[in-house]
Amino acid sequence: MIIIFRFLLAIFILLTVIYASSPLFWQYFESKINKIEGRVPYKVSKDALDFHSTLFVTDLHGDPLFSYRNLLRHNSTGHMDIPRLIEGNISLQVFGVPTQIPLFANLERNQSRIGLAGFLAFALHWPLNTWYSGKNRALYLAEKLHELEAKSEGTLSIIKTSGQLEEYSQRSITETHRTAGLLMLEGAHVIKRIPEDLEELYHRGFRIIGLTHLTDNHLGGSAHGIEKGGLTELGRKAVQRMEELHMIIDLTHASSELMDDVLAMTSRPVLVSHTGVKGCVDNSRNLSDEQLKAVASKGGLIGIGFWEEAVGLQGVESIADSIQYASQLVGVKHIALGSDFDGGVTIPFDASDMVHITDALIKQGFSQEEIRMIMGGNALNFLMNGLPENVLPRRKIPNDEMIHPE
């Protein structure tokens, strides 16, 4: 009995220490998980710098919302914040919202039972209701981005419709000291009731939904799950409703079966926002040639990642090699950037140095027009067609439309 009491007391003291020392704890934690390391050319050419400043740059995936940092300030840890996005001339950033992080997360096989996200929510001082609910974490992070927008003095705008995006992209030609954000849910395990939960996320600003993250869920299988299955019946209903709402489906982290099932049933192009290609780095995280072709054949867009597991060890050159490989296989117009900044990965530079990609693509021999497309033009076109024209009004959902998982 005394041993149990001492054990519980020790856990209580440990949790209190973590909670009380969060800023220091996080600074240390972030310096270990979101590193900047690798081979970056010392200097980029003046031509690359000048050309980069004329681009509409889009990054299809970053996870800075899951952080203790004040994203309105220029930070020395992590990969991005609003000032660094503007410095790197990133006009549009997709903000990923992961809500479940399995203990001992790996590429091959993750159980969904024990997760770290609730503990991290506690350690990050998020509200109590985020400690035990993935959906509450998603809603909290969406609210956090909206708060950032409100406090940003006009430097950050959240995009929810194609009209807003068009207006923003026109303005960004002359107003360069601004950036924009788009909300993406990374893993639809928090969508339990269809269509109610999905529509709630839509009205809180989410426009891109990644069906799975690191584990299988009740909608379908993850590339890193146990079963790695296809789309479930509930998953089909969810995909159908996402299409009606003009929400974009993201197949990053999807199992092969899930990818096949979704591509067979969707009428709208899909996104794979942050990935690598098996042709350059062969692992379960990356897309095969057949998968790249299947996504492209339906008008889809593929964001090439910046970190080692996606593209390999050679830093910026590796990123450019994967972009080259995918472009040659399926055509430049299907290729974009999906950095995974702040996604618990090591990247050779931070958001402020995005010009390194432009420089590396010039060295790879891409034309200026091709670079303009890859750096953000393709993503802009894709999102202009994929986002809703207008935000649909909230509606009361009739009971017979509701589906609950078993």
Ligand SMILES: [Zn+2]
């Ligand atoms: Zn991811």
